Amino acid sequence: MLRFLGENILSVNQLDRESIEHIFAVAKRMEPYAKKQKRTKVLEGAILANLFFEPSTRTRVSFGTAFNLLGGLVRETTGMQSSALAKGESLYDTARVISAYADAVAMRHPDAGSVAEFATGCSVPVLNGGDGPNEHPTQALLDLLTIDRELNRFGQKIDGMHIALVGDLKYGRTVHSLSKLLCHYKDVRFTMVAPDGLQMPQTILDSVSDAGHRIVLADKMEGNLAADIVYQTRIQEERFPSQEEANKYRGGFRISQSIYNAHCKPSSVLMHPLPRDSRSDANELDNDLNANDNLAIFRQVQNGVLIRMALFALTLGVENQVEKYETTV
Numbered sequence: 001m002l003r004f005l006g007e008n009i010l011s012v013n014q015l016d017r018e019s020i021e022h023i024f025a026v027a028k029r030m031e032p033y034a035k036k037q038k039r040t041k042v043l044e045g046a047i048l049a050n051l052f053f054e055p056s057t058r059t060r061v062s063f064g065t066a067f068n069l070l071g072g073l074v075r076e077t078t079g080m081q082s083s084a085l086a087k088g089e090s091l092y093d094t095a096r097v098i099s100a101y102a103d104a105v106a107m108r109h110p111d112a113g114s115v116a117e118f119a120t121g122c123s124v125p126v127l128n129g130g131d132g133p134n135e136h137p138t139q140a141l142l143d144l145l146t147i148d149r150e151l152n153r154f155g156q157k158i159d160g161m162h163i164a165l166v167g168d169l170k171y172g173r174t175v176h177s178l179s180k181l182l183c184h185y186k187d188v189r190f191t192m193v194a195p196d197g198l199q200m201p202q203t204i205l206d207s208v209s210d211a212g213h214r215i216v217l218a219d220k221m222e223g224n225l226a227a228d229i230v231y232q233t234r235i236q237e238e239r240f241p242s243q244e245e246a247n248k249y250r251g252g253f254r255i256s257q258s259i260y261n262a263h264c265k266p267s268s269v270l271m272h273p274l275p276r277d278s279r280s281d282a283n284e285l286d287n288d289l290n291a292n293d294n295l296a297i298f299r300q301v302q303n304g305v306l307i308r309m310a311l312f313a314l315t316l317g318v319e320n321q322v323e324k325y326e327t328t329v
């Protein structure tokens with residue numbers, strides 16, 4: 001199992017099943033604090049540097065919220081242009097500087113490997129909030145926690161489930177990280193539904209296959225969405241070599257209530273890492289699904305706060321002191 005204390009969380013490759021289950025157990029204990037039924041000051045006096053060099057709503061705000069809910073303070077930098085990186089400062093130097101100010105770092109950056117590079121110069125735990133097309137480990141953990149909780153509603157488990165991953169599986173880092181985490185489970189059936197040119201990278205397919213899971217590759221949604229979990233993704237236009245190339249795929253794979261009725265199971269749980277692209281020519285997950293009880297996208301968001309609280313508590317070594325530092329609500 002990962003030791004957690006003082007560790008960086010850079011990749012899902014660091015996690016085995018025992019580590020994942022330990023994170024989920026700590027996340028469950030965070031629930032009363034996230035719901036504000038209880039308060040804790042376990043991280044009082046601690047400072048999070050929340051460094052987001054690429055656009056984000058959920059990950060940035062939920063990292064900050066998670067740290068605040070544990071009693072800590074948050075300092076933020078958003079956008080490359082508002083940091084000294086724009087003046088040519090290296091990630092290593094930035095990390096050395098931030099280490100002097102903060103007790104933990106959450107970071108997003110457009111380049112693959114950049115968060116790991118930053119961590120080489122950083123003396124406090126660094127949590128990867130997404131490094132380009134590479135990884136998004138906290139998203140994968142919150143997705144997996146959501147899958148576990150949603151399947152529990154139907155008396156099912158992750159072991160033995162059927163998941164359909166849909167859309168941009170080439171550039172979508174969340175589906176890469178989630179697929180790798182699922183390699184720690186047993187007998188998962190994968191249907192990878194993507195247009196030609198955006199299918200899951202072979203390295204991930206190899207890992208999934210080596211874990212003993214069954215994989216079906218499909219290039220259309222029809223006939224391929226009758227899964228326990230249907231995980232839709234946005235076309236990651238910002239990662240394509242050109243807008244012209246991205247436009248070829250825009251609006252190709254849309255799930256609406258009528259598509260759900262026709263091709264999903266009545267119990268299929270719909271997930272999406274968000275943001276969903278709600279512009280009319282994209283619209284991969286239609287607003288007409290908002291009243292569908294099996295649309296789990298906003299439950300994913302809530303689970304994200306729990307996962308990030310758990311990771312801060314674990315990497316800063318306070319997971320067993322949260323209750324001790326409770327204050328009155």
Ligand code: CP
Binds near residue numbers: 057060274275
């Ligand atoms: N899911 C996710 O990473 O969302 P943001 O880009 O808003 O952080």
